[in-house]
Amino acid sequence: xxxxSAALLSVFAAAAWANDVGQVKVTKGxxxxxxxxxxxxxxxxxxxxxADRLVTGADGTIGVTFADNSLLSVGPNSTLAVDKxxxxxxxxxxxxxxxxxxxxxxxxxxxxxxQSPDAMRIRTPASILGVRGTExxxxxxxxxx
Amino acid sequence: MLPGPDGKSGTVVVQREGTRQxxxxxxxxSHVRTDGTLQGSPVSxxxxxxxxxxxxxxxxxxxxxxxxxxLAGKDELTPExxxxxxxxxxDMRARPVPDIVVTGHTDTVGNAESNDxxxxxxxxxxxxxxxxxxxxxxxxxxxxxxxxxLIVQTADNIDEPRNRRVEINVR
Numbered sequence: 001x002x003x004x005s006a007a008l009l010s011v012f013a014a015a016a017w018a019n020d021v022g023q024v025k026v027t028k029g030x031x032x033x034x035x036x037x038x039x040x041x042x043x044x045x046x047x048x049x050x051a052d053r054l055v056t057g058a059d060g061t062i063g064v065t066f067a068d069n070s071l072l073s074v075g076p077n078s079t080l081a082v083d084k085x086x087x088x089x090x091x092x093x094x095x096x097x098x099x100x101x102x103x104x105x106x107x108x109x110x111x112x113x114x115q116s117p118d119a120m121r122i123r124t125p126a127s128i129l130g131v132r133g134t135e136x137x138x139x140x141x142x143x144x145x
Numbered sequence: 146m147l148p149g150p151d152g153k154s155g156t157v158v159v160q161r162e163g164t165r166q167x168x169x170x171x172x173x174x175s176h177v178r179t180d181g182t183l184q185g186s187p188v189s190x191x192x193x194x195x196x197x198x199x200x201x202x203x204x205x206x207x208x209x210x211x212x213x214x215x216l217a218g219k220d221e222l223t224p225e226x227x228x229x230x231x232x233x234x235x236d237m238r239a240r241p242v243p244d245i246v247v248t249g250h251t252d253t254v255g256n257a258e259s260n261d262x263x264x265x266x267x268x269x270x271x272x273x274x275x276x277x278x279x280x281x282x283x284x285x286x287x288x289x290x291x292x293x294x295l296i297v298q299t300a301d302n303i304d305e306p307r308n309r310r311v312e313i314n315v316r
Contacts, residue, residue: 025205025241045242061203065244065316069208075200104200108207109155117156126161126177133155135147136168137197 021085022048022066026073030057054080056103068094070110070120078103083123087112096120105138107131146173147193150207159183206240208316213271215309218254220266223306234278237315244316245285247271252308253292253301265289271311 024046031042034053040046042054048064056062056078063073068087074080079101087094092115098105100122109131112119117132124140146154148171159166159175166175166185174188193201211233213226222230237243249268251260268287275285297307 023242023244026203028203061199063203063205065205065208069316071205071207073200073203073205075197075203078200104197106197106200106204108204110208118158126181127175127183128160130158130160131155132157134149135155136157137147137193137200139196 019049020047020067021050021082021087022064022070022072024048024062025065026061026063028061029059029076031055031060031062048082050082050085052082054078054082066096066110068092068096068110068112070096070112071108072098073106075104075106078105080105091115094119097123099123100138100140101125102140102142104140106136107138108135109133146171148172206236208314209236211236211313211315213311213313214306215267215311217252217304217306217309218263220263220270230274233313234274237275237280238278240315243280243284245275245280246314247275247285247287248312248314249287249289250294250296250308250310250312251292252305253295253299253303255302257291261289261291263289264291267309267311271313275313 024042024044027042027044032055033040033042034055035049042062054062054074056074056076058076060076061073065071066085081099081101083099084095084097092111094112096112096119109120113131113133118130120131122129122131122138124138129138146157146168148154154169154171156167156169159168161177161183164183166183168175172187172190174186176184178184213229214223215221216223247268249264251264268289272285272287276282295308297305299305
């Protein structure tokens with residue numbers, strides 16, 4: 001039986017890898033990741049997956065690198081959802097959709113945008129940003145300001 | 146829009162309902178007015194620092210490629226690359242949980258098979274420098290590409306120092 005469980009383990013390990021689209025590289029203050037209904041405190045080294053929501057408190061910031069070398073950072077009092085991320089490391093084709101629901105976001109686009117402009121889209125409650133490159137910031141104003 | 150390392154900006158197209166604005170110069174900005182329309186007007190460097198300083202400070206280090214060059218037929222660095230090494234290791238040390246790919250290459254002296262082996266030895270040598278400063282093995286992938294990816298295209302059996310290299314990609 002031992003070899004069967006070893007084989008199963010490696011299948012699960014491979015599956016976990018396939019879901020990982022990015023990695024947390026920087027955190028400060030209160031930050032957590034909402035995944036499948038759970039709130040997981042964000043720590044450096046933690047993988048980021050499609051459908052994750054990055055949520056920061058008043059003193060929180062988080063920086064993430066993605067598989068295509070895109071970089072994102074989220075400021076305090078913010079919520080960013082990673083709606084869709086796919087990337088083919090051979091062709092550099094892919095799609096990256098994220099939604100800034102509140103707060104601030106900084107972006108340095110990566111290889112997929114270099115390959116196909118508009119592969120990356122950022123949504124805010126008021127607009128859609130089609131990204132052809134490269135570095136920019138986005139802010140969703142608090143309601144009432 | 147922010148200027149990149151070369152001082153130029155890329156392009157972002159902002160869309161809201163039927164309207165769109167193209168932002169393609171440093172500090173170009175689009176604002177959604179309270180009546181819902183888009184207003185294009187640039188912001189100052191100071192406004193960006195005030196509104197986004199904390200956010201920008203959390204951006205991870207830029208993915209980077211470093212090159213190290215080797216002595217002919219050996220897995221030993223050239224004297225120049227040997228002195229670059231400390232600077233490169235300092236950059237690596239500053240990155241939390243780095244993802245590193247180390248790829249070895251050769252020139253066209255010797256046969257393809259021995260060059261595959263030599264390129265892998267070069268990559269493993271560089272991996273050794275990285276694990277030597279405490280980077281865990283499982284964060285470093287190595288590959289030997291032999292003489293398949295020449296930087297300077299040459300005929301077979303040409304001694305070309307620029308082709309004898311290891312590329313370190315770090316994210």
